[in-house]
Amino acid sequence: MPELPEVEVTRLSFADRIQGARIHSVRLGKPLRWPLGYDPALLAGRTVLQVRRRGKYLLLDLDAGLLLLHLGMSGSLHFAPQQPEPGVHDHCDVVTHLGTLRLHDPRRFGAVVYADSQDAPAAAKLLGHLGMEPLDDGFSLPAFYAGLQARKTAIKQVLLAGEVVVGVGNIYASEALFIAGIRPTVRAHSISKPRAAKLHAAVRSVLARAVLKGGSTLRDFSNAHGESGYFQLEAMVYDRQGLPCRVCGTPIQQIRQGQRSTYFCPVCQKR
Structure with missing residues (x-):
């Protein structure tokens, strides 16, 4: 599944090229995870002002309203003069x-949703529960530590x-838990402030490094240029x-934690 680095890499690969673009039409294929929630014909004539990211959502700000795009499990975006x-x-x-x-999505877990604004119910439903952005200045240690103290589940699950x-x-x-020397099964509320x-710091550095490396390509991820990642x-x-x-x-x-594979070093990562 494309995660934050892959979504940010995707954004960077086309945001400047689509900025200022005037929409001629919007074509929808088979139904996706959520409906557009708007008549696509009414988007004709609107202008793309900018492309932002919130979590794993891409937000195309229009001169009236916005489109929220999610890549789902296997989706990718490609922007080109001709398709x-x-x-x-x-x-x-x-x-x-x-x-x-173009949104390409073999499994159709992705989505394209229209909202009148980021505060509108359609957008708030998708974005309202999201935590801090790890690459923004607002990702503060006091708020992060307070969030961990309020949760008694395993730290890996809290991060996910x-x-x-x-x-x-x-x-x-x-990767972040390895760098921090913390076992993935440690309860979040038991982690000391120094840890x-x-x-x-590890979360921020790992994600920033992943963006620089173009994200991770385990199966079929590519950015809007069609390029793979190497993190x-x-x-x-x-x-x-089993490797050293x-x-x-x-x-x-x-x-296995929550049906997901977790990898760790039993020596470097403490309980």
């Missing part, structure tokens, strides 16, 4: 005078839930079960 005829898995085309933004901090997906949670500070090639623990820890040489272990 070939849509295939069976091409479910939305936003056609503008500068090019066409997105209510304290958004976008720390499975790969990046495993929380290490985790706070997974330098992972410290993720998908390295890059720090101490101990074999990396794998466990």
